[in-house]
Amino acid sequence: MDSRQTILVVEDEPxxxxxxxxxxxxxxxxxxxxxxxxxxxxxxxxxxPDLAIVDLGLPDFDGLEVIRHxxxxxxxxxxxxxxxxxxxxxxxxxxxxxxxxxxxxxGVGELLARVRVALRHAxxxxxxxxxxxxxxxxxxxxxxxxxxxxxxxxxAIEFRLLACLAKHLGMVVTHKQLLQxxxxxxxxxxxxYLRVYMKQLREKLEPDPVxxxxxxxxxxxxxxxxxxD
Amino acid sequence: xxxxxxxxxxxxxTLVALGLDAYFHVVNVVLVYLLAVVLVALRWxxxxxxxxxxxxxVAFNFFFIPPRGTFHVDDPQYLLTFAMMxxxxxxxxxxxxxxxARAKAQAALEVEAETERVRSALLASIxxxxxxxxxxxxxxxxxxxxxxxxxxxxxRTALAQSIFQxxxxxxxxxxxxxxMTRLEAGAIxxxxxxxxxxxxxxxxxxxxxxxxxxxLMMVDLPDDLxxxxxxxxxxxxxxxxxxxxxARHTPPRTLIRLRAQVSGGELVVSVEDFGPGxxxxxxxxIFKKFHRGAGLGLAICRAIVELHKGRIxxxxxxxVGTAFRFTLPLETPPSxxxxxxxxx
Numbered sequence: 036m037d038s039r040q041t042i043l044v045v046e047d048e049p050x051x052x053x054x055x056x057x058x059x060x061x062x063x064x065x066x067x068x069x070x071x072x073x074x075x076x077x078x079x080x081x082x083x084p085d086l087a088i089v090d091l092g093l094p095d096f097d098g099l100e101v102i103r104h105x106x107x108x109x110x111x112x113x114x115x116x117x118x119x120x121x122x123x124x125x126x127x128x129x130x131x132x133x134x135x136x137x138x139x140x141x142g143v144g145e146l147l148a149r150v151r152v153a154l155r156h157a158x159x160x161x162x163x164x165x166x167x168x169x170x171x172x173x174x175x176x177x178x179x180x181x182x183x184x185x186x187x188x189x190x191a192i193e194f195r196l197l198a199c200l201a202k203h204l205g206m207v208v209t210h211k212q213l214l215q216x217x218x219x220x221x222x223x224x225x226x227x228y229l230r231v232y233m234k235q236l237r238e239k240l241e242p243d244p245v246x247x248x249x250x251x252x253x254x255x256x257x258x259x260x261x262x263x264d
Numbered sequence: 265x266x267x268x269x270x271x272x273x274x275x276x277x278t279l280v281a282l283g284l285d286a287y288f289h290v291v292n293v294v295l296v297y298l299l300a301v302v303l304v305a306l307r308w309x310x311x312x313x314x315x316x317x318x319x320x321x322v323a324f325n326f327f328f329i330p331p332r333g334t335f336h337v338d339d340p341q342y343l344l345t346f347a348m349m350x351x352x353x354x355x356x357x358x359x360x361x362x363x364x365a366r367a368k369a370q371a372a373l374e375v376e377a378e379t380e381r382v383r384s385a386l387l388a389s390i391x392x393x394x395x396x397x398x399x400x401x402x403x404x405x406x407x408x409x410x411x412x413x414x415x416x417x418x419x420r421t422a423l424a425q426s427i428f429q430x431x432x433x434x435x436x437x438x439x440x441x442x443x444m445t446r447l448e449a450g451a452i453x454x455x456x457x458x459x460x461x462x463x464x465x466x467x468x469x470x471x472x473x474x475x476x477x478x479x480l481m482m483v484d485l486p487d488d489l490x491x492x493x494x495x496x497x498x499x500x501x502x503x504x505x506x507x508x509x510x511a512r513h514t515p516p517r518t519l520i521r522l523r524a525q526v527s528g529g530e531l532v533v534s535v536e537d538f539g540p541g542x543x544x545x546x547x548x549x550i551f552k553k554f555h556r557g558a559g560l561g562l563a564i565c566r567a568i569v570e571l572h573k574g575r576i577x578x579x580x581x582x583x584v585g586t587a588f589r590f591t592l593p594l595e596t597p598p599s600x601x602x603x604x605x606x607x608x
Contacts, residue, residue, distance in 0.1 A: 225598075226458050234462065246466055246483070251466075251467070251470065252466055
């Protein structure tokens with residue numbers, strides 16, 4: 036039995052499929068290619084891939100539909116490919132269950148890094164583990180945080196924010212998802228809460244809060260927590 | 265407004281005429297009134313012209329035509345005087361109107377010609393900026409495709425690298441052209457939300473970290489900057505374009521400083537470089553979109569900032585260097601409820 040991990044690529048442009056196939060093969064993944072959304076859904080059910088890469092601009096129907104359908108039965112990580120002008124589609128895709136996105140044009144190094152993070156995360160969820168952010172350590176279960184060995188006091192909301200980001204460690208979490216999970220469904224429009232609390236968190240945990248290396252802003256979309264390995 | 269001028273002109277004419285009355289024949293007095301009509305006609309449309317003519321006729325009749333001090337007219341000759349005054353006024357008014365309309369049409373034509381000139385200059389500049397990278401891509405890619413296996417691996421890698429870089433540049437340029445076109449067409453609606461300049465700056469510095477690595481970056485943002493209600497993706501572009509522009513036009517290891525402060529109800533954001541500086545005449549010109557290289561980036565910055573009701577400009581720093589500054593209007597941010605002291 037083939038022990039390689041399988042990646043489903045739902046993309047209509049043959050040239051883009053070609054270079055994705057070459058680079059994913061070179062990394063040792065098995066690749067299943069679907070040229071349209073309908074085929075993508077069938078292939079997802081048939082091959083049970085470990086991860087799906089879905090283009091948002093598919094000819095037959097919206098990539099969003101593919102994501103929603105896969106999410107009905109599978110938690111497999113989904114990475115969407117989007118063009119730069121599809122800002123809103125990107126957010127919709129993430130809110131519909133995609134785990135991360137990458138904007139065209141992209142270098143393949145960038146894509147492979149996203150794929151690795153998503154696959155690792157699927158195997159071993161981050162919650163419960165100790166997070167290591169530079170010189171800061173956070174234990175979400177025990178609600179303890181230190182920076183340079185000294186205790187750091189984090190408020191309840193700050194812990195909840197970190198926990199929500201850590202659930203998708205290395206991947207993007209939208210404003211809406213964070214607000215909904217930390218403050219509740221009536222607060223999903225209150226982006227300013229996030230600005231204030233993320234600033235506090237950075238000041239407490241980042242070595243240089245102006246140039247964060249762990250609590251990253253995805254401008255207009257959300258946040259991404261990047262921990263050390 | 266025109267009617268107030270008509271009344272004023274008539275009063276002044278009457279006063280002047282009364283002054284002249286003692287020394288001159290009444291025929292000359294009529295000329296004073298006529299002058300008033302012509303002056304009003306040069307500046308205002310028909311309505312005020314008719315008004316001043318009528319007022320003048322009434323005043324002339326009352327003060328100068330015997331029997332004086334009445335509105336009665338003995339000599340029917342004066343009726344002709346009235347008619348002439350009105351006629352001259354209307355003719356002059358009609359003429360100036362036509363001249364004015366023609367000047368307006370001329371100006372519109374000039375704007376159109378200027379737009380056309382800008383468009384073709386832009387096209388020329390873009391095709392120049394595209395041609396070199398496309399030549400590199402075509403050449404390198406065909407070398408790899410046709411002679412690839414005869415080349416040592418490091419040369420193959422170098423060729424592939426340069427295809428990668430040049431293609432990325434082309435893609436960025438195309439994105440910019442598209443962006444500028446959409447901004448000009450008014451096709452971009454701001455997606456405003458409360459955001460923090462610090463976060464936007466952090467994201468930009470991360471995105472550009474490789475390109476800015478050749479320079480010394482200094483970030484000077486006060487801790488208590490208020491939140492701003494902006495389209496964050498667009499403001500990130502403005503900051504990115506300004507920083508890239510500073511890095512591109514100054515020698516390596518030049519200091520670039522990103523600063524912000526609140527001043528007079530606005531946020532003033534500055535990207536300062538301590539490079540060779542700009543000539544006085546270039547400070548405005550560099551924002552024009554056909555200015556080669558940087559032009560498109562800065563023209564986009566201007567369009568975005570103006571969409572946010574802010575201003576953007578360049579100034580020379582005393583001594584050496586250039587500052588690019590833009591403002592963003594501040595609004596009162598909504599409050600954030602304080603967190604309960606003892607968490608559940």
